[in-house]
Amino acid sequence: MTATLTWNRFKQAVFTIACDVHEGFVEITRHSLAMIGLAVVVLSLTLLARPGLKEMASETLMSWLELRQVAQTAVSQTSELTPASRSTAAPMQNLSSDQMAVTRWLSSKYKVSQEPLAALVSEAWALGERSQIAPTLILAVMAIESRFNPFASGSQGGLGLMQIEPDAHTGALSPFGGRLAAFDPLTNLRVGTRMLQGLIQETNTMEDALRLYSLASGRVNNDAYVGRVLAEQKLLDDVSQGAKTASSAQKDPTLTKPLPTHM
Numbered sequence: 001m002t003a004t005l006t007w008n009r010f011k012q013a014v015f016t017i018a019c020d021v022h023e024g025f026v027e028i029t030r031h032s033l034a035m036i037g038l039a040v041v042v043l044s045l046t047l048l049a050r051p052g053l054k055e056m057a058s059e060t061l062m063s064w065l066e067l068r069q070v071a072q073t074a075v076s077q078t079s080e081l082t083p084a085s086r087s088t089a090a091p092m093q094n095l096s097s098d099q100m101a102v103t104r105w106l107s108s109k110y111k112v113s114q115e116p117l118a119a120l121v122s123e124a125w126a127l128g129e130r131s132q133i134a135p136t137l138i139l140a141v142m143a144i145e146s147r148f149n150p151f152a153s154g155s156q157g158g159l160g161l162m163q164i165e166p167d168a169h170t171g172a173l174s175p176f177g178g179r180l181a182a183f184d185p186l187t188n189l190r191v192g193t194r195m196l197q198g199l200i201q202e203t204n205t206m207e208d209a210l211r212l213y214s215l216a217s218g219r220v221n222n223d224a225y226v227g228r229v230l231a232e233q234k235l236l237d238d239v240s241q242g243a244k245t246a247s248s249a250q251k252d253p254t255l256t257k258p259l260p261t262h263m
Contacts, residue, residue, distance in 0.1 A: 092118050099125060101243035102139070102236055112148045116185070120148070120161070123189055131197045136240060137206075138193055140232035144225065145192075145217065150185050156218030161185055162192025163217050169195070 092100060095118060103121045107114045121139065128135035145163040146152035157165045159182040166173055166182045172191045173181045181187045195216075199209040207226050214225040 091115075095122060096125075097247045098240040098243040101239050102136070105236070105239045106139070106143070106148065110143065110148050117148065120185060120189060123186055124193075127190065127193045131193055133193065133197060133200065134233065134237075136233045136236035137229070138189070138196070139236055140229045141192070141196065141210075141213065142189070143232050144228050150183055150188070154217050156216065158217050159183060160188035160192075162188055162195075164188055164191050164195065165216060168216075 092103065092114060095103060099118075099121050103114055103117045106112070106121070107117050120142070121135075124135040124138040124142075127133070128138060142148060142161050145158070146161045148161065150160055152161070152163065153159055154163050157167065159166060164182055166178075169182075169191050170178075172194065173187065176184060176187045182191075196209065196213055199212045200206065203209045203212065207230075210226045210229055211222040214222045217225075219225050
């Protein structure tokens with residue numbers, strides 16, 4: 001009788017301790033998440049108040065995300081490299097002459113380091129070939145939507161470089177980590193290009209597709225948006241063609257053509 005009573009008390013004590021540990025863990029976790037949320041808010045306010053810090057943090061995030069994708073590719077190594085692994089591994093010297101010219105021009109205009117832009121330009125060319133969309137149009141949309149800021153957040157819920165809405169692309173973002181993958185530059189670029197490709201297939205003209213794309217960002221004057229994107233694409237086309245002409249001019253000096261200067 002005494003042994004049974006002692007055993008029951010022991011079990012009750014163990015149960016009580018386990019409950020206390022569980023409640024303590026939940027409480028600590030709740031406070032930890034609260035602290036993380038507070039830290040994110042403080043960091044966001046600091047970046048808004050200090051544009052210089054925001055630019056530096058933007059470039060740091062792009063570099064970190066690129067390294068993360070390379071690491072993920074190494075873990076899930078396959079016999080064929082993915083587009084993301086190819087683009088993140090492409091240094092400036094591996095770009096073609098027109099890609100290099102476009103990268104340098106965009107870097108100068110939008111004050112973004114050449115190395116992160118080189119990955120985006122290389123990926124835009126690869127996506128353009130597969131989707132039959134001009135890579136300069138893809139880059140032009142990115143320029144107008146976010147000015148190549150991966151932190152960009154729109155009033156209608158659009159996030160990242162091409163202002164994609166995570167809730168509308170859950171399936172596409174899930175393999176890359178879910179909603180926050182919208183801040184991954186290359187993932188954002190791929191999802192945004194796929195969205196643009198679908199709109200082009202649904203409409204009669206490129207202008208109509210761009211108007212629908214602009215609606216996702218909550219813009220009122222869609223015609224102005226279309227004009228800005230196409231004007232940016234024209235500049236990028238001139239830069240690209242100018243680089244090709246300059247390369248050919250080594251054989252024929254009459255083919256030289258100056259590169260446009262950004263406004």
